[in-house]
Amino acid sequence: MTALSIVVPCFNEEACLPELHQRLGAAARIAVGEDYELVLVNDGSRDTSWDIMRRLADTDPHLVAVNLSRNHGHQLALTAGLDICCGDRILIIDADLQDPPELLAPMLGAMTDQQADVVYGVRRSRDGETAFKRATAHGFYRMLSRATEVDIPLDAGDFRLMSRRALNALLAMPEQARFIRGMVAWIGFRQVPFNYDRKERFAGETKYPLGKMVRFAFDALTGFSSAPLKLASHAGLALSAGSVVIVLYILYAWLSGQSIQGWASLMLVVVVLGAVQMFVLALMGEYIGRLYNEAKGRPLYIVQDIAGRPGGPARTRLGYVAEATANSDKPGGKGTRPIK
Numbered sequence: 001m002t003a004l005s006i007v008v009p010c011f012n013e014e015a016c017l018p019e020l021h022q023r024l025g026a027a028a029r030i031a032v033g034e035d036y037e038l039v040l041v042n043d044g045s046r047d048t049s050w051d052i053m054r055r056l057a058d059t060d061p062h063l064v065a066v067n068l069s070r071n072h073g074h075q076l077a078l079t080a081g082l083d084i085c086c087g088d089r090i091l092i093i094d095a096d097l098q099d100p101p102e103l104l105a106p107m108l109g110a111m112t113d114q115q116a117d118v119v120y121g122v123r124r125s126r127d128g129e130t131a132f133k134r135a136t137a138h139g140f141y142r143m144l145s146r147a148t149e150v151d152i153p154l155d156a157g158d159f160r161l162m163s164r165r166a167l168n169a170l171l172a173m174p175e176q177a178r179f180i181r182g183m184v185a186w187i188g189f190r191q192v193p194f195n196y197d198r199k200e201r202f203a204g205e206t207k208y209p210l211g212k213m214v215r216f217a218f219d220a221l222t223g224f225s226s227a228p229l230k231l232a233s234h235a236g237l238a239l240s241a242g243s244v245v246i247v248l249y250i251l252y253a254w255l256s257g258q259s260i261q262g263w264a265s266l267m268l269v270v271v272v273l274g275a276v277q278m279f280v281l282a283l284m285g286e287y288i289g290r291l292y293n294e295a296k297g298r299p300l301y302i303v304q305d306i307a308g309r310p311g312g313p314a315r316t317r318l319g320y321v322a323e324a325t326a327n328s329d330k331p332g333g334k335g336t337r338p339i340k
C-alpha cells in the first residue's frame with residue numbers, strides 16, 4: 001500500500017496541470033518521500049487536459065491518470081479518483097491550486113498529533129473570488145447547517161486529508177447524488193479543522209457557473225435534510241387546520257341567513273376538498289421522504305472500534321465496521337477509544 005494518495009478532479013484545467021503536477025510532487029516528497037501516488041481524474045475535459053495528463057504519466061511513475069467517458073461532474077469525478085486510489089492516507093485537492101499543496105506536510109502533522117481520521121481545510125479568507133460567490137457560499141453554508149441534522153463544518157470545501165478507514169467508510173455509501181463534504185461529516189470518527197487562506201485560481205476560470213452551484217446546493221440540502229419536505233407537510237397541516245375555522249364561519253353565515261343561496265354549499269366543497277388534498281399531499285410527501293432515505297442504501301451506522309472480540313471486527317449486515325488503524329489502541333479491532 002502506498003503511504004499517500006493525492007486525488008485531483010480536473011475539468012478543462014490544461015493551464016493548471018503542469019504547475020499542479022510540479023507543486024504537488026514537491027509537497028508530497030517533503031511529506032512522505034517517494035512513497036506516494038498522484039491520481040488525476042480527467043472529467044471529460046474539452047481542452048487538452050487529457051493529453052497533458054498522459055504525457056505527464058509517461059515520465060512520472062507516481063502519476064495515475066484516469067479518463068472518464070464524459071463530464072460526470074466534480075463530485076463523481078472525485079469519487080472515481082477516491083475509489084481507484086490505494087493510499088493509506090488520502091489528500092483531496094482541486095486542480096486550480098486555490099488550496100496550497102504546501103499545506104500537505106502540516107496537515108499530515110495535524111492528523112498524527114491529534115489522532116484524527118479527517119483533517120479538513122477551513123477557509124479563513126478567500127482571495128480573488130467575486131463578492132457574489134463569497135456571499136452565496138457564506139449564506140449556503142449557514143443555511144445548510146441550520147437545515148441538516150449532520151454537523152457539516154462551515155466554510156470547508158473538499159480540500160481535506162483522510163485516513164484509509166475513513167475513506168473506506170465513505171466508499172460504503174452507494175448514493176448517486178453525492179455531496180462529499182457532507183458525507184464525510186456523516187461518517188464520524190475524529191475530524192479536526194485546519195485553517196488556511198484560500199488563494200486565487202492559478203489559471204483559467206471557475207468551472208462552477210451559477211447553474212452548477214445551484215444544483216450542488218440542492219443536492220446538499222435534499223441529500224442531508226428532509227427540511228423541504230417537512231416544510232410542505234407543515235404547510236399542509238396548517239392549511240387543514242385553517243380550513244376548520246373557515247368551515248365554522250361558513251356554517252355560521254348559513255345559519256344566520258347572511259349568505260346568498262348556494263354560497264355555503266359551494267364554499268364547503270371548495271374548502272374541504274382543498275384541505276383534504278393538502279393533507280393527502282403532505283402524507284405522501286412524508287412517505288416519499290422515507291422512500292428516498294431508504295433508496296440511498298447507506299449503511300445504518302459505522303462502528304469505529306470493537307473491544308473484546310479477538311479475530312478482528314465482526315461482520316454486520318446493516319452497518320459498516322471500520323478496520324482498525326493506528327488510531328485504535330491496539331491493532332485487530334480490539335482497541336477502543338472514547339468518542340471525543
Ligand code: UDP
Nearest residue numbers: 009010011043073074077094095206207208
Ligand atoms: N471540476 C470537475 N468537473 C466539473 C467541474 C469542476 O472535475 O464538472 C473540478 C475542477 O477542475 C476543479 C474542481 O472541480 O479541480 C473545483 O472546481 P472550481 O475550482 O472551478 O470550483 P470553485 O473553486 O470555483 O468553486
Ligand code: MG
Nearest residue numbers: 094096098201
Ligand atoms: Mg477553484
